Amino acid sequence: MRHNLQSRKKFAVLGASVAIGALALSGCGSQKGQGNEESGGGSSSGDGEVTIALLLPESKTTRYESLDKPNFEKYVKEANPDAKVKYSNANQDATQQQQQFEAAVTEGVDAIVLDPVDASAVSSALSKAKAKKIPVIAYDRFFKDADYYTSFDNKKIGNLQGQAVLDGLKAEDKDPKSGPVWMVNGDPKDPNAADFKAGAEETLKKGGADIAESHDALDWDPGDARQWVEGQLQTADKDPIAIYSANDGTAGGVIAATKKAKVKPVITGQDAEVDGLQNILRGDQYATIYKAIPPQAEFAAKAAVALAGGEKPEGSTTYKDTPTDFVEAKVVTKDNVKDIVGDQIKAEDICTGDVKKLCSDYGVK
Ligand code: GAL
Numbered sequence: 349m350r351h352n353l354q355s356r357k358k359f360a361v362l363g364a365s366v367a368i369g370a371l372a373l374s375g376c377g378s379q380k381g382q383g384n385e386e387s388g389g390g391s392s393s394g395d396g397e398v399t400i401a402l403l404l405p406e407s408k409t410t411r412y413e414s415l416d417k418p419n420f421e422k423y424v425k426e427a428n429p430d431a432k433v434k435y436s437n438a439n440q441d442a443t444q445q446q447q448q449f450e451a452a453v454t455e456g457v458d459a460i461v462l463d464p465v466d467a468s469a470v471s472s473a474l475s476k477a478k479a480k481k482i483p484v485i486a487y488d489r490f491f492k493d494a495d496y497y498t499s500f501d502n503k504k505i506g507n508l509q510g511q512a513v514l515d516g517l518k519a520e521d522k523d524p525k526s527g528p529v530w531m532v533n534g535d536p537k538d539p540n541a542a543d544f545k546a547g548a549e550e551t552l553k554k555g556g557a558d559i560a561e562s563h564d565a566l567d568w569d570p571g572d573a574r575q576w577v578e579g580q581l582q583t584a585d586k587d588p589i590a591i592y593s594a595n596d597g598t599a600g601g602v603i604a605a606t607k608k609a610k611v612k613p614v615i616t617g618q619d620a621e622v623d624g625l626q627n628i629l630r631g632d633q634y635a636t637i638y639k640a641i642p643p644q645a646e647f648a649a650k651a652a653v654a655l656a657g658g659e660k661p662e663g664s665t666t667y668k669d670t671p672t673d674f675v676e677a678k679v680v681t682k683d684n685v686k687d688i689v690g691d692q693i694k695a696e697d698i699c700t701g702d703v704k705k706l707c708s709d710y711g712v713k
Contacts, residue, residue: 398431398459400424400652401452405465405489405538406440409568409597410621412463413437415641415692416488420461423642423649431653440567442466442537449473453480458656461648462494463487466537483655487648489540490668496661497672498647502540505637505677506547509616512679513548513590514555516614516634524552527589528560530580530613532573532602534594536564544594544618552592560588565598574601581609590614596624596636603632620680620688622697628682629698629706638688639677647673686711 402420404412421433434457438445442465452460453476460477462484464470470491477484478493486494517524529552534541541564552559561580565573573593581587591606591613593599599617606613617624618637627633651661651673663671680688689695689712699707707713 398428398653398656399434399455399457400431400649400656401434401436401449401455401457401460402487403445403448403452403460403462404435404437404487405445405463406568407437408440408570409595409619411619411639411641416463416645419642419645420649423646424653427650427653428657431656438465440465442469446470446473450476453477453482456480457482459483459485459652461485461487461652462491464489464491467491467539468537483652485648485652485655486670488644489538490670491539492668492670494670495655496648496651496663497667497670498644498651498663499540499672499674500639500644500677501674502543503547505618505639506544506549507551508547508637508677508679509544509592509594509618509635510548510551510555512616512635512637512681513552513592513614514557515679515681516616517590519634520614522589522614524555524557524589527558528584528586529557529590529592530577530588531559531562531592532576532594532598533562533564533592534598535566535568538568541568541594548592548594557590560584560586565594565601568595568597570597570601572601573598574605577602577605578608581605581611587611588613590616593617595619596621596627596633599624599627599633599636603627607632620693622693625680625685625693625698626703628680629685629703629710629712631682635679635681637677638680638693640675641692644675647675682710686713689713 407413424431424433436448445465467489474493483495486497488499490497514524533545563576591602593602596617596619599615600623602615615633616635620636620638624636654661661671663673665672695713
């Protein structure tokens with residue numbers, strides 16, 4: 349492989365302040381299409397047609413279909429107007445995702461961007477891609493041996509979530525030691541869930557909280573979260589003063605369970621989904637985590653197009669030996685919902701029905 353230092357170039361900083369670093373690239377010769385007999389099919393612009401497979405894990409969490417996919421497609425087009433995106437969603441089924449991955453390998457795509465349902469089950473599919481020299485990008489959830497990784501600092505997100513629980517208690521003048529705190533974590537097959545949990549636990553313990561119960565919601569299922577909390581509320585000696593919930597979907601299940609039992613712990617989430625933000629404005633949820641998806645999709649799109657063209661993205665940092673770019677995340681409570689509305693989250697989506705009035709109370713427009 350020709351390693352041409354002169355072709356080394358840097359891409360412009362992405363997404364302004366939300367992106368931690370710029371995606372740096374180094375040219376490593378043009379390997380486009382090597383071993384990819386079925387890719388492209390026709391060369392319209394001289395450097396061939398590029399196909400990139402985007403494999404996302406599920407569709408209950410709204411970010412994937414409404415933000416990750418369209419933004420990824422947009423930034424792929426921006427990086428290479430002739431490039432095509434072949435999109436698949438696994439609907440939380442690891443076997444289905446493996447088939448989608450293998451279909452992309454068989455088709456001979458030029459790069460695969462994978463957000464795995466089960467990060468521990470990707471290695472056999474990965475070796476098939478490697479055998480055909482198809483570069484693979486770890487998107488949002490890390491797995492070993494990817495050519496590039498882009499995500500958020502997920503342990504730090506856990507820290508932010510833990511702090512949000514403590515802040516929510518403080519806002520109610522409650523000592524974190526005054527009662528039990530429960531945790532509803534994400535899916536155990538998702539490595540991010542373990543990071544969120546570790547970060548939140550660390551911060552909660554530092555703040556003196558008594559983590560009395562902890563549950564992993566299988567498949568990030570809001571129904572699982574609801575059922576577990578309902579069961580716990582029936583048998584626990586003491587009601588919780590707070591329930592950490594790893595994302596807005598599962599927080600919705602927790603809210604349903606606590607409302608039914610007429611208890612009102614501090615509840616938090618993640619993803620700044622429309623439902624989550626509405627729950628925050630209603631006072632049913634204290635906080636969520638806002639993650640800017642466009643810069644993450646942009647990092648992945650540019651890296652995929654670069655890798656498909658034989659360039660190597662360097663990333664602004666390295667995570668477990670993989671070139672990486674991280675995007676910043678932040679806590680949102682009712683007081684700063686107004687600051688995050690814009691391109692990613694539209695006020696008109698949040699401010700409907702009973703939430704209309706709340707939006708004007710909190711300056712969301
Ligand atoms: C995580 C992701 C979160 C959330 C969750 C459920 O890996 O980082 O944003 O969407 O999965 O799919």
